[in-house]
Amino acid sequence: MKASSKFAACLSLALLLLAAAAAAVAAPKQAPLPRDSVYQLPATLTDQAGETRDWRSKRGTPQLVAMFYTSCQFICPLIIDSGKAVEHALPADQRARLGILLISMDPARDDPTALMSVARKRKLDAAHWSLASPEPDQVRAVAGVLGVRYRQLADGEFNHTSVLVLLDAEGRIVARSEQIGSQVDPEFVAEVRRVLAD
Amino acid sequence: MRLAVALPCLLAVAATAALAAGGAAWVRLPGGDFRSALKYEDARKVRIAPFELQQRPVTNAEFLAFVQAHPQWRRDNVASVLAEPRYLSHWASPDVLGDKALPQQPVVQVSWFAASAYCEAQGARLPTWSEWEYAAAADETRRDARSDPAWRERILAWYSTPSNKALPRAGLQTPNAWGVQDLHGLVWEWTDDFSSLLVSGDNRMQGDADKFKFCGAGALSMDDRENYAVLMRVAMLSSLDAVDTTANLGFRCARDVK
Amino acid sequence: MKRFIACIAIATLLAAAGCKQGDTPAPAAKPGAAYDSGGSLKGDFGPPQGKPIEAVLTSPPHVPPPTGRDYPAKVVVELDVVEKEMEISEGTTYTFWTFGGTVPGSFIRVRQGDTVVFHLRNMPDSKMPHNIDLHGVTGPGGGASSSFTAPGHVTRFTFKALNAGLFVYHCATAPVGMHIANGMYGLILVEPPEGMPPVDREYYVMQGDFYTTGKYREKGHQGFDMQKGIDENPTYVVFNGAEGSLTGDNALTANTGENVRLYVGNGGPNLVSSFHVIGEIFDKVWFEGGTRYNENVQTTLIPSGGAAIMDFHVEVPGSYVLVDHSIFRAFNKGALAILKADGAERPDIYSGKEVDAMYIGDQANANLAAVGAAVKAEKAGELTVDDQIEAGKALFAGTCSTCHQASGEGMPGVFPPLANSDYIAADPAHVPQVILHGLQGPIKVNGKDYDSIMPPMSQLTDDEVANIATYVLNSWGNPGGQVTKEQAAEIRKVKPANASEGH
Numbered sequence: 001m002k003a004s005s006k007f008a009a010c011l012s013l014a015l016l017l018l019a020a021a022a023a024a025v026a027a028p029k030q031a032p033l034p035r036d037s038v039y040q041l042p043a044t045l046t047d048q049a050g051e052t053r054d055w056r057s058k059r060g061t062p063q064l065v066a067m068f069y070t071s072c073q074f075i076c077p078l079i080i081d082s083g084k085a086v087e088h089a090l091p092a093d094q095r096a097r098l099g100i101l102l103i104s105m106d107p108a109r110d111d112p113t114a115l116m117s118v119a120r121k122r123k124l125d126a127a128h129w130s131l132a133s134p135e136p137d138q139v140r141a142v143a144g145v146l147g148v149r150y151r152q153l154a155d156g157e158f159n160h161t162s163v164l165v166l167l168d169a170e171g172r173i174v175a176r177s178e179q180i181g182s183q184v185d186p187e188f189v190a191e192v193r194r195v196l197a198d
Numbered sequence: 199m200r201l202a203v204a205l206p207c208l209l210a211v212a213a214t215a216a217l218a219a220g221g222a223a224w225v226r227l228p229g230g231d232f233r234s235a236l237k238y239e240d241a242r243k244v245r246i247a248p249f250e251l252q253q254r255p256v257t258n259a260e261f262l263a264f265v266q267a268h269p270q271w272r273r274d275n276v277a278s279v280l281a282e283p284r285y286l287s288h289w290a291s292p293d294v295l296g297d298k299a300l301p302q303q304p305v306v307q308v309s310w311f312a313a314s315a316y317c318e319a320q321g322a323r324l325p326t327w328s329e330w331e332y333a334a335a336a337d338e339t340r341r342d343a344r345s346d347p348a349w350r351e352r353i354l355a356w357y358s359t360p361s362n363k364a365l366p367r368a369g370l371q372t373p374n375a376w377g378v379q380d381l382h383g384l385v386w387e388w389t390d391d392f393s394s395l396l397v398s399g400d401n402r403m404q405g406d407a408d409k410f411k412f413c414g415a416g417a418l419s420m421d422d423r424e425n426y427a428v429l430m431r432v433a434m435l436s437s438l439d440a441v442d443t444t445a446n447l448g449f450r451c452a453r454d455v456k
Numbered sequence: 457m458k459r460f461i462a463c464i465a466i467a468t469l470l471a472a473a474g475c476k477q478g479d480t481p482a483p484a485a486k487p488g489a490a491y492d493s494g495g496s497l498k499g500d501f502g503p504p505q506g507k508p509i510e511a512v513l514t515s516p517p518h519v520p521p522p523t524g525r526d527y528p529a530k531v532v533v534e535l536d537v538v539e540k541e542m543e544i545s546e547g548t549t550y551t552f553w554t555f556g557g558t559v560p561g562s563f564i565r566v567r568q569g570d571t572v573v574f575h576l577r578n579m580p581d582s583k584m585p586h587n588i589d590l591h592g593v594t595g596p597g598g599g600a601s602s603s604f605t606a607p608g609h610v611t612r613f614t615f616k617a618l619n620a621g622l623f624v625y626h627c628a629t630a631p632v633g634m635h636i637a638n639g640m641y642g643l644i645l646v647e648p649p650e651g652m653p654p655v656d657r658e659y660y661v662m663q664g665d666f667y668t669t670g671k672y673r674e675k676g677h678q679g680f681d682m683q684k685g686i687d688e689n690p691t692y693v694v695f696n697g698a699e700g701s702l703t704g705d706n707a708l709t710a711n712t713g714e715n716v717r718l719y720v721g722n723g724g725p726n727l728v729s730s731f732h733v734i735g736e737i738f739d740k741v742w743f744e745g746g747t748r749y750n751e752n753v754q755t756t757l758i759p760s761g762g763a764a765i766m767d768f769h770v771e772v773p774g775s776y777v778l779v780d781h782s783i784f785r786a787f788n789k790g791a792l793a794i795l796k797a798d799g800a801e802r803p804d805i806y807s808g809k810e811v812d813a814m815y816i817g818d819q820a821n822a823n824l825a826a827v828g829a830a831v832k833a834e835k836a837g838e839l840t841v842d843d844q845i846e847a848g849k850a851l852f853a854g855t856c857s858t859c860h861q862a863s864g865e866g867m868p869g870v871f872p873p874l875a876n877s878d879y880i881a882a883d884p885a886h887v888p889q890v891i892l893h894g895l896q897g898p899i900k901v902n903g904k905d906y907d908s909i910m911p912p913m914s915q916l917t918d919d920e921v922a923n924i925a926t927y928v929l930n931s932w933g934n935p936g937g938q939v940t941k942e943q944a945a946e947i948r949k950v951k952p953a954n955a956s957e958g959h
Contacts, residue, residue, distance in 0.1 A: 035279075143440075151396060173279075284580070284608060357583060432630075433629055443608075
């Protein structure tokens with residue numbers, strides 16, 4: 001083999017190795033997703049800003065998750081109250097590290113405009129609050145991993161159970177509370193603080 | 199080089215899958231207006247679009263082929279949020295059925311997520327509760343046999359036999375008036391919207407108006423209290439979460455009609 | 457100082473004397489007393505103290521020991537739901553749904569004020585979801601809405617037992633009637649703070665009605681019949697889930713001199729029980745399982761979904777039969793159990809059978825005095841003919857007058873007359889002879905022919921024969937005379953030719 005081709009081979013090999021190394025460094029979250037993470041279920045969420053991502057992108061930040069729909073008059077406003085109450089119960093540094101994710105069970109009607117309307121009305125800080133709709137054929141599965149039961153009625157309203165679900169940074173369910181409204185279960189709040197303290 | 203090896207392998211797997219999965223025939227049901235045994239909040243009758251339903255539940259052999267083609271659904275691989283620890287626990291190993299899981303028995307110990315994934319892989323879906331109720335209202339000669347006490351008694355008789363006996367094979371029963379088998383007396387079956395059966399954990403609270411529990415409406419109640427067969431299915435499905443499996447809960451698939 | 461001590465001494469003496477004025481009964485015992493335990497409002501004794509306690513659960517007919525505590529504790533209960541096939545009667549099986557593998561389910565014992573952490577575990581091979589409603593729980597559904605458990609799952613809820621009493625628990629999954637009818641019931645005792653009064657034995661009995669497609673005692677596996685349940689027409693009514701569960705080798709046992717307590721429940725689903733123990737009276741009944749008791753009760757009503765506690769002291773040995781006194785249930789549907797008491801006989805309280813003698817119905821009234829008198833006189837050696845005539849008259853009335861009439865005139869063509877009888881005049885010995893041996897074949901009496909059979913009255917004793925014969929000889933114009941006991945004995949030995957073969 002000629003010296004120049006040998007050199008070329010070495011160089012390409014070196015570059016290859018370098019690229020591989022770089023790739024390895026550039027993706028710190030390639031640790032496998034735990035098997036008990038809800039993100040093991042693929043779910044594509046479109047939020048109030050119109051951005052569409054798999055909810056796995058929430059990995060890395062603990063989340064307070066609940067299901068709702070924008071035209072819900074009864075309990076869903078109280079769900080937002082719960083989210084705010086949890087926020088207020090946290091010290092400022094912890095508050096900054098919690099994501100609040102409200103997932104709609106009515107993607108047909110809860111497009112980004114409808115979601116944004118609620119966010120504005122309730123003055124929800126977009127830095128932490130995410131109101132999003134899954135794909136229509138994913139709603140049942142998302143409700144399944146969160147433990148929410150619902151039925152759509154003829155007039156478009158829903159009957160549904162309500163629960164606040166706390167996910168850790170890896171998407172594992174660490175606490176649940178069925179106490180909805182501005183008085184949040186103190187044990188649940190304690191769990192939120194514990195998860196954010198890590 | 200790798201491709202040359204991989205392709206025949208893939209073909210072999212596909213062939214096995216096709217062979218095993220090719221078993222269950224599809225039965226076409228016309229749908230229409232149907233009076234449910236449940237008292238829904240919003241409508242007296244339910245309208246069911248024409249659909250197709252598998253003639254019998256999915257078997258161990260068919261599910262094995264699915265698991266081999268989709269290894270993320272092996273019991274040693276599956277995410278624990280998608281199937282509880284007893285998932286496929288009656289199989290001898292993750293990809294071998296063994297004596298306790300005969301190929302033609304209906305597959306059990308499957309979660310709703312696994313059942314949904316199987317149906318999706320067939321280009322199908324789980325039946326809705328209404329579709330299931332509608333298909334199951336029939337006996338061998340009548341499309342709606344629900345007012346016949348004998349129909350109810352036969353179903354109740356299944357509930358009264360203990361569950362520790364080996365499951366019969368799928369597809370042994372005489373088909374009902376629609377041509378569908380095994381809707382009663384074999385296994386409980388998942389439906390796509392099982393979690394829409396909102397009943398109080400205490401089933402005696404018929405007409406109880408705890409509006410907070412289900413956001414503005416009371417729990418579902420039974421319109422036809424004599425229909426224990428349906429009542430008990432509802433009780434069973436409403437006690438389950440999507441991740442659960444039991445030793446007598448299986449499924450079959452449905453699909454829309456073009 | 458001395459006077460002071462004397463005062464104290466006198467005061468103490470007086471106080472002591474006052475104390476000896478007799479027993480003061482516990483407040484709950486005073487009938488009609490204004491005493492009120494305060495119910496659930498006064499039933500909360502504060503947070504649980506000490507380490508959590510694993511509840512001791514027992515299978516029927518046994519009862520866990522008293523808690524022996526005087527403070528509220530956290531008690532952990534783990535109760536399994538098992539669907540299993542068992543015999544309901546010999547040769548007849550049924551698929552029961554059970555708490556703890558038995559019908560009734562395990563007995564749970566806690567104290568008022570306890571915090572109970574309740575785990576309900578549904579076996580993986582169960583076909584059905586189940587839950588539990590404990591009547592001792594204050595809260596929605598009695599726990600049912602919080603314990604709905606799919607097969608292969610466990611649920612948990614916690615409650616504080618605010619009210620004392622004996623409470624039923626049962627499954628409340630739809631259709632509730634079917635779950636209860638399949639045996640899903642049991643008892644939980646919430647002891648009053650001071651505990652139940654001590655007794656020597658405690659037993660757990662629970663009545664239930666069962667509805668099968670087949671008939672009573674039809675062999676083989678029987679299924680549940682919903683229509684019979686709706687019609688409230690049970691096939692079996694039994695204690696502790698099966699006919700014979702508490703009889704024979706499985707009978708409850710006790711010794712004489714013991715105080716026995718029964719905790720008795722009625723799971724229903726339909727029938728009310730009229731609970732009675734044959735041969736015993738309940739010294740105390742905490743009717744309906746509540747705080748007050750009644751005394752000296754024979755039969756107590758136990759509502760469907762209710763319970764009662766009864767104490768009784770056993771004095772006499774023997775088998776005491778527990779029944780539902782709606783009696784066809786006991787003897788035709790199986791509502792029967794046995795408590796076998798061993799010990800020394802007490803003839804002063806119960807003698808057993810003392811006399812078994814003939815009873816001649818309404819013929820036997822005041823006249824028997826004459827018979828008694830004759831017996832006395834004969835014993836004293838002072839029997840006169842008149843005594844015999846009086847006694848014989850009384851005996852004649854019961855035995856002979858039916859055919860020969862009180863006037864001795866008999867019935868023409870059928871029964872010969874004794875009055876003024878030429879047959880008797882011909883030989884007075886005929887009278888005792890015919891009485892003892894009967895008579896068969898044609899005879900002529902007072903010119904009329906008779907051809908009947910008189911059966912021998914050989915069951916009469918010699919003195920009875922003597923008295924009757926003496927009476928006949930001295931009545932209605934007969935020749936008179938006397939027959940003695942000895943003569944009657946002699947005649948008894950010799951059977952004449954025309955003796956009757958008997959009936």
